Amino acid sequence: MIEASTPELSGRDSSQRLRKGSALLAIGFGGGIAGVLDLTQALILFSARVPFSIAAGLLGPDTARQGGAGTYILGVLLHFFIACSFAAAYYGVSRRLRFLVEHPLVCGLIYGILVELVMDLAVLPLSALHSAGPYELHDLLLGIGVHMVTVGLPIAYSVRRFGR
DSSP states (O other): OOOTTSHHHHHHHHHHHHHHBOHHHHHHHHHHHHHHHHHHHHHHHTOTTHHHHHHHHHHOHHHHHHOOHHHHHHHHHHHHHHHHHHHHHHHHHHTTOTHHHHOHHHHHHHHHHHHHHHIIIIIHHHSTTOOOOOOOHHHHHHHHHHHIIIIIHHHHHHHHHHBO
């Protein structure tokens, strides 16, 4: 009788579970890739000071402006926390709404729109920045387009790949 506790079988079984059905991998990869892509585009489009602006959402604009390396690192960590939170939300909802896993292209693009709208209409107004617009159409459309590609797609495809 072969038991599943033999090293060869249990090792293969656990690595297969990591590849196919791991919430942590789905959320970690999705949030990590989305975080890297989104932060990279923000640094290119705006400036290397973007992490200070992210930290300002928690600390307030005056404190963040005076901050140094610690404030910068806090901004980067907050950015990845937010990206992983959005990945966790997508993963959680995908457990009930299986079409989110089955159609990652369409659902990822739509989720990117939703992420942009949540950030603009809920997160930023409730942050220490109290940013509530008015928003220009060009900026809104740019944000939607960028988040569709840099946030929605990586999260949807990571959940499809790792969260089955």
